[in-house]
Amino acid sequence: MHQFLPPQANVPKYVLQPWADKVEEESDGRIKVELYGAMSLGGTPPQLIDQAGDGAVDIVWTLPGYSPGRFPRAEVFELPFMMSNAEAGSKAYWDLFESDMKDQDFKDFKILGAWMHGPGVIHAKGDGVHKLEDMQGLKLRGPTRVINNLLSETGATPIGMPVPAIPEALSKNVIDGTVIPYEVTTALKIPELVETHTEFSGDKALYTAVFVLAMNKAKYDSLPDDLKKVIDDNSGAEFSAFAGRTMQEYDKPGRAASEAANNEIVILDEAEVARWKEAAQPVIDNWIAEMNDKGIDGADLYERAQALMEKYTNE
Template structure:
């Protein structure tokens, strides 16, 4: 009788748990679980959403393409409903999301947090019913300033001639061509092998990723630009299958909505960029040569980048998009949010937003 009662109680408890957890969603992305974004952006977001849903929602996180396919297929996986949520890079499918490319233009970004806020605002105004019409967007952000990591010192634009660089996006590819360098596209995880075999002479990536890829061990020269002058950045999205979102109960939708959008996007950019400094310090400790282009010299690089703006605007015009207007809007929004940061009125701190940030000297594998 006692055992029968215990079995009955167990079944009742299991039934109650099943009833409490009404929805399970699958989140798919391309990086390993210990990488910065999965560990410090995505997992905390999942925890907050699940908590807000009061136990009715479970989000299963599948890192490193565990559900199959290749990174460029992530966006179609979420649109088609093969997965419910995906974190991906717009540049994995070049040209498919034209409007967000405005934030990837050279020297467009000031810092990741301000640019991520600008990205979300412009998404709501210009991209929600165009580029991302088939998705329910949860977050949109950028990484920290891109840096040149190369096997020879790059102190002037002339030093770029004929240097083979791994390029992450169409925009930086356009810029490298203007600087007489040779852009070579490849997955970020292929950089170490490509460097070791001489396929490339260097890579353009943010500091954040260099530790995980052991780039400072392979090249000893790093060229960055004066603060507020980002050579480039890359745009990311966390999105959900639209039909799946619309099918959810209102309380679960609210749990997702309350933890997504502008503030989440700003924190995503801020946290990802926060890993730049400890990674840079590692290169300093190794005695590598870090070159910072002065504000005066940066003006020359900015001037050299102008044809990239013209080329992109013309490309947008051919698609029926007013590229020049988008550039002006993006610049104005970035300036607005950068100024708000300077006035101390941009947004809550990382801790206030309930998201983790690196401890002093801490690093983690990166994208």
């Protein structure tokens, strides 16, 4: 299993390793999963999905958004102010994956899990972001095409780079800040590299980013039925919800580290958030139009994603 974060980061440690251990245990050691972090098998994070597709590795953890335009339906959950919390969002994402993405966007892979992180936060040097106007001209690292569209629409200059490049880019002033969840900030030393963290009040996060745990299809198909069952028993809706929930749980220590660094935590009030929602609306409208151009009913997908999010949030 190949992925892009250092092994001590939360997802490798608390999501991927437990998954690997469980699969090994339930298969009586017949399936051994070796974890390789920080791109140690070579390549760049955007190449992970093809490493699984080509069979260079068996399983990868990655972001569909690292391949812009290739997994269009998965982008729906990255649209602004879509997500309430990562567990409800991951349940909604898995449902929509089953109905709309499994046999389309991801037909060449065996997807073991599909989840999202907790509320996206703006982490910036200096005074940071206290209101919409403060975004003007800020060089911010964003993870995916949709989120970069959100950054430009709100006035920032989005800079694309893989997660591991963020600390150096901050220390060399290549970027003024980054959007990421608190969960991964400690692994990237963000609390020491920025002074301000901007959160959004209300029941919806500014954004989230979506992930997949993807397996080479031929490798999965080559397993005997009893071993396929072990993989299946540990994959899917429940695992996805667990992964999303775990990521959001680890936002707490990340936020605490920012407080311990005496950084400023700015919480935008509902009136200010309403201004951001208005500024971000074109991101949603443009995405729907792009989907329609691809022959996908964008408005329908967006509405169904929202309805699923609502359903699982209120469970």
